[in-house]
Amino acid sequence: MIEITDVEKASDDSGLLGGYELDEPRPGDTRSFHELTVSGWVTGHAEAAAAVEVRSADAVTGRSLGKSPVGFERADVARAFPHLPAAAKSGFETGVSLLGLPPEFELNVIAWFGERRPATIAVVRGRRTPISTEFDPTLQPLLVTSLGRSGSTWLMGLLSEHPDIVSYRPLEYESRVAASWMQLAHSLTSPGRYLRPVTGTDLHEWHWWLADGPVPERPGDPGLEEFLSGDNVGAIVRFAQGRIDDFYQRVAALQGRSSPRYFAEKFMPDLAAAVTAEVYPNYREILLVRDVRDVICSIHAFNAKRGYPAFGRELATSDEEHLRGPMRDSAAALLESWRRRGDRAIVVRYEDLVRDPHALLGQTLEFLELDASDDTLRRMSAAVARAELLIPELSFHRTTAEATASIGRWKRDLSQALRTLCEETLAEFLETFGYEVEESPSGIETTSPVR
Numbered sequence: 427m428i429e430i431t432d433v434e435k436a437s438d439d440s441g442l443l444g445g446y447e448l449d450e451p452r453p454g455d456t457r458s459f460h461e462l463t464v465s466g467w468v469t470g471h472a473e474a475a476a477a478v479e480v481r482s483a484d485a486v487t488g489r490s491l492g493k494s495p496v497g498f499e500r501a502d503v504a505r506a507f508p509h510l511p512a513a514a515k516s517g518f519e520t521g522v523s524l525l526g527l528p529p530e531f532e533l534n535v536i537a538w539f540g541e542r543r544p545a546t547i548a549v550v551r552g553r554r555t556p557i558s559t560e561f562d563p564t565l566q567p568l569l570v571t572s573l574g575r576s577g578s579t580w581l582m583g584l585l586s587e588h589p590d591i592v593s594y595r596p597l598e599y600e601s602r603v604a605a606s607w608m609q610l611a612h613s614l615t616s617p618g619r620y621l622r623p624v625t626g627t628d629l630h631e632w633h634w635w636l637a638d639g640p641v642p643e644r645p646g647d648p649g650l651e652e653f654l655s656g657d658n659v660g661a662i663v664r665f666a667q668g669r670i671d672d673f674y675q676r677v678a679a680l681q682g683r684s685s686p687r688y689f690a691e692k693f694m695p696d697l698a699a700a701v702t703a704e705v706y707p708n709y710r711e712i713l714l715v716r717d718v719r720d721v722i723c724s725i726h727a728f729n730a731k732r733g734y735p736a737f738g739r740e741l742a743t744s745d746e747e748h749l750r751g752p753m754r755d756s757a758a759a760l761l762e763s764w765r766r767r768g769d770r771a772i773v774v775r776y777e778d779l780v781r782d783p784h785a786l787l788g789q790t791l792e793f794l795e796l797d798a799s800d801d802t803l804r805r806m807s808a809a810v811a812r813a814e815l816l817i818p819e820l821s822f823h824r825t826t827a828e829a830t831a832s833i834g835r836w837k838r839d840l841s842q843a844l845r846t847l848c849e850e851t852l853a854e855f856l857e858t859f860g861y862e863v864e865e866s867p868s869g870i871e872t873t874s875p876v877r
Contacts, residue, residue, distance in 0.1 A: 428457040432551040440545035444471040459655035465519035474512030483532035485762040494520035521617030521641040526700035568688040572714035575724040587806040607666040695759035716776035719836035727825035
């Protein structure tokens with residue numbers, strides 16, 4: 427299921443590294459399971475490395491997949507490099523689950539010197555086949571994937587009124603049932619976690635079985651390890667799928683729907699969405715996009731209304747840093763989600779949904795192969811309008827008096843400096859999804875707008 431095609435030792439652009447080597451994996455290695463062990467040694471010129479982290483290189487799943495402290499005994503390194511600090515305890519080993527990664531994947535192996543001084547030591551490339559659990563769901567996932575402040579609550583409310591789509595009170599709650607089970611399944615299929623209950627660990631921490639760290643000692647029994655990393659992984663994912671299916675069947679029963687086709691749930695363009703798409707081959711996805719400049723304005727206004735920063739702004743010290751960091755990364759992940767999963771997805775633009783919800787909702791239902799008659803569309807819209815009158819919290823989420831006033835607000839609300847920075851940072855996203863770009867920065871390749 428996994429083949430390592432290339433392992434490239436990184437050049438030390440950081441100036442931090444004294445010596446480093448990756449022992450596992452090696453080019454040509456194959457695995458019949460969905461996990462990978464990454465091991466080797468690393469130390470700096472003037473200090474020991476604190477930890478090694480494995481991260482996926484793509485925008486969607488670009489998060490930490492595994493982390494190990496540096497400190498394993500390496501007598502061979504100490505003999506070969508006696509001048510390097512902590513060479514005798516420079517070893518590391520971690521295991522990562524590859525669920526949700528693209529068929530052609532790339533991993534960055536990063537050494538950390540303190541919290542803010544990373545140095546890439548290797549790039550691992552490989553191929554993998556998706557997992558097949560043979561689970562037969564009664565409801566297929568309908569992923570509504572978007573960035574925050576893009577109208578996802580309103581769209582979820584509309585979709586939930588269709589008799590063939592189930593969603594749990596989306597105008598009141600942000601239910602993430604499928605996302606949470608997929609995240610748990612991914613965590614439990616990491617070798618550092620499924621081996622820990624078998625080989626023992628420190629039980630003082632309540633969540634010891636979910637702790638990050640080095641891969642525990644392997645049992646040494648090939649048959650047992652094959653079971654743990656093979657059949658066991660499939661069983662964990664199947665169990666998660668069963669819990670999701672049972673929950674939404676209960677919701678369908680509460681709503682008096684005898685045989686709905688989909689359950690709808692909000693997703694971020696992240697690993698949870700990628701894992702869900704992998705393990706449900708018949709899923710469908712709605713990529714809800716909005717002019718990112720208007721998203722930024724909405725974030726600023728909503729944060730001011732609530733009195734504290736959120737939507738990634740809490741991670742930055744300035745609006746410019748927020749745009750260059752969290753916003754750029756989120757927009758890139760949504761764009762990559764479209765490129766990777768566009769064959770089973772439809773793009774819905776917030777602006778089109780506001781201007782002509784009837785037409786766009788009809789196109790979306792036709793894509794889902796559901797009833798899109800005028801009568802159904804009218805009933806769906808009327809039900810959401812009634813719900814909005816009964817749920818006063820919804821009005822708090824609005825930052826303009828009318829939805830149409832939220833379109834193009836960046837032209838009056840964003841400073842010229844931030845508008846220019848958006849053009850430089852988000853041009854590919856804006857042009858791909860058909861948004862006006864005042865002045866396209868030089869050197870940026872763009873694609874034809876999605877229609």
